Amino acid sequence: ILNVEQSPQSLHVQEGDSTNFTCSFPSSNFYALHWYRWETAKSPEALFVMTLNGDEKKKGRISATLNTKEGYSYLYIKGSQPEDSATYLCAFPNAGNMLTFGGGTRLMVKP
Amino acid sequence: NAGVTQTPKFQVLKTGQSMTLQCAQDMNHEYMSWYRQDPGMGLRLIHYSVGAGITDQGEVPNGYNVSRSTTEDFPLRLLSAAPSQTSVYFCASRLTGVNTEAFFGQGTRLTVV
Numbered sequence: 001i002l003n004v005e006q007s008p009q010s011l012h013v014q015e016g017d018s019t020n021f022t023c024s025f026p027s028s029n030f031y032a033l034h035w036y037r038w039e040t041a042k043s044p045e046a047l048f049v050m051t052l053n054g055d056e057k058k059k060g061r062i063s064a065t066l067n068t069k070e071g072y073s074y075l076y077i078k079g080s081q082p083e084d085s086a087t088y089l090c091a092f093p094n095a096g097n098m099l100t101f102g103g104g105t106r107l108m109v110k111p
Numbered sequence: 112n113a114g115v116t117q118t119p120k121f122q123v124l125k126t127g128q129s130m131t132l133q134c135a136q137d138m139n140h141e142y143m144s145w146y147r148q149d150p151g152m153g154l155r156l157i158h159y160s161v162g163a164g165i166t167d168q169g170e171v172p173n174g175y176n177v178s179r180s181t182t183e184d185f186p187l188r189l190l191s192a193a194p195s196q197t198s199v200y201f202c203a204s205r206l207t208g209v210n211t212e213a214f215f216g217q218g219t220r221l222t223v224v
Contacts, residue, residue: 006153009151031209032209032210034212034213036213042217043201043215043216043217043218044154044201044213044215045215046212046213046214049210049211049212051209051210089153089154091154091213093209096161096167097142097161097205097207097208097209098142098144098156098159098169099144099156099203099205099213100156100170101146101153101154101155102153103151103152103153104153
């Protein structure tokens, strides 16, 4: 079982704050790193799939960076809005290409 | 676009009952998998399949069976439901390749009493 850890477990921020959270994964045998956004009462949806060390992806106010050598990825949200409230999951594929998910970071943005 | 269709959305079972959660995808994805989500534990892999006729166990397979007779369908069977199987279940599918995103079904909230 791969060890994929996310921190913090939960985060409360005010509207307009920028925030970031971390995903840690095994630095050996790296294949890819996935980020998903999971809103309450909905299904997880992919945000980014990152494959290269130093890779940086951006979608609107959300961006992610990747360091495969040290085994971490950061997800940043600039100017948080209430609609950003969700659980953010990272996932790491194993050699068989099955995804192991971290425990998630639950973000709550107060208006 | 249907994507991943998962049924039922809600289910209550009595201890010892059996049932099948249905999952179908219309995207011709090779990979299909079942996860359960429990509070504070993220998504844990139950069983997965890399193609029709091929299945394998994930992290928490006990008490569940799967089969993959077609590319489209990947049902999950609970053989004899236990209260510990109370959870939210998600089916997901992907194309081959580590950089392909997963598509999830709508989830099934199962309560075993």
